[in-house]
Amino acid sequence: MTATTLYDKIWNAHLVSIDKDGTSLLYIDRHLVHEVTSPQAFEGLRKANRPVRAPEKTIAVPDHNVPTTLDRLNGVENEESRIQLDALEKNALDFGVHYYPVDDIRQGIVHIVGPEQGWTLPGMTVVCGDSHTATHGAFGSLAHGIGTSEVEHVLATQTLIQAKSKNMRVEITGKLQPGVTAKDITMHVIGQTGTAGGTGHVIEYCGEAIRDLSMEGRMTVCNMAIEGGARAGLIAPDQKTFDYVMGRPHAPKGAAWEAALAYWKTLFTDEDAVFDKVLTIRAEDIEPSVTWGTSPEDVLPITGTVPYASDFKGGKVEAAQRALDYMGLKPGMKLTDIKIDTVFIGSCTNGRIEDFREVAKVVKGKKIKEGMRAMVVPGSGLVRAQAEEEGIAQILQDAGFEWRLAGCSMCLAMNPDQLEPGERCAATSNRNFEGRQGRGGRTHLVSPAMAAAAALTGHLTDIRDL
């Protein structure tokens, strides 16, 4: 038998059929649905009089549009948002799929709720009409974002028409230095490959530094595989994965658990499997990282300086100049001299309990800079409850952070949490595109610890200097 990669194995186990030209029909084990990319898909089903083929494998959660202020249960003010949220509820009930309403403590960002509830399991295929579905790859499941037509296709047939991607391996050898986190790994990788470096590939992350990460950290790494252009990111499951999954509401129990575990232990890349592309990075070479521009590939170590457009080649020269103008930065200035007025901690990249523990460690007993707007938005109601129980919420509030309800919030600013033109934010989310956090808003992507540090000092700060 030929040696295969983890991706090959999961792919092969889900092949329903394959046409002469290689177009494949892939079976989908879990379909996650949110309010923004699904209404047109459900409308399509209704028009064609089609049911959802496997409602028991379909999970709907509102997250993008929901306000995160405590008064949200009194109703959603923005009419268009309300229409979308109501549509999701109606569709979930009409078609009989699992649904976590806004007032359910389990509600949250779909990519945090899935793993938390045990919907995401190793070896599965997971899709969602959302590019950060890559997050679930941390469990060794093949997870990727799809468009709304594909959402409709999966709802109707529980399959997806796919062409196989290529295999790419990103290995992080050795140990991370103090102050360096999963977020810095994933940003550093994008800085190396560029936003198109993974295009057409599924990335498997491996190596000692990846093994050393918690499940939360692994989710952070896989989350941003899409920013590197990859179709999906994957990490082979191990004991940490099994420990995380065990006992979750929708994880298998008893004999089924044993059977599942035996299968999951076969989910790894064979030793002599061949990758189409390989990147090896020494963990020791990764520093706390930050983006300076308007593309996730605009990554530099915090010790660096703002680049000149002329440092780049080809089309990137113009793009870099545009980014410098948009970001209002002078080439040559130190990154640590960039003043910050807003701090956003949350999102499916860094909205989990471990992220908030990191933040609490940095800000405990301190106060955020005067005039700073800083908010922490839990990835789910359960994360929020846990942080309250651990006393983290109190530490954050004492330091001056707003403590919000779960949702996507200022990650993409579809709800009322937005930047004003010219405001500058240190954010733990995953995209720094123009206007991403509000028209004219400026975003610097950082780890939770670095966001916390910026909240204290009022400028981008090397966490190692605190």
Added chain:
Amino acid sequence: MEKFTKVTGVAAPMPLINIDTDMIIPKLFLKTIKRSGLGKNLFDEMRFDGAGNEIADFVLNKPAYRNAQIIVAGDNFGCGSSREHAPWALLDFGIRVVISTSFADIFYSNCFKNGILPIILPQEDVGKLMDDAERGANAVISIDLESQTIIGPDGGEISFEVDAFKKHCLINGLDDIGLTMQKSDKIAAFEAKNTARMPWI
């Protein structure tokens, strides 16, 4: 889905690289529950200023390109989110073809599902078409999917590759769901086999 056979029209040059889906259709306009009507907000933040007035030097606001059906774009067009609102907005505006050296995966596949043809060409060919497009309304480009050729304003021919299945669907305006439904016995067989093998799913 609208069939795609041949498109002849003006091509708008957008040399900027990494044009992302937030630029193509800002999230503000994702709050719709319909597929149509997004064209007026295509490239909204690049096309209009804060007060809603047109920004004169944005390419699609220039008289020559107002009816463009083709975009010639810089590398990595359509990166970012999976929103299908991006191709819906392009289509609603009247764009049927986007040409670049590379596309983000999800955007690329979303195009085919909406009757838009994304064409990947080597840098040299894209550069040539970009130069053609810069020449404005006189520079009409013709794209023939059947023969997989692009004919430039000066009659020069460039051929392109496209996946055979995707081409078939585009030319015939076929919807994937209908095609897959024809395989429902295969799907049922897979489900039966898989439930026996992995009952925990």
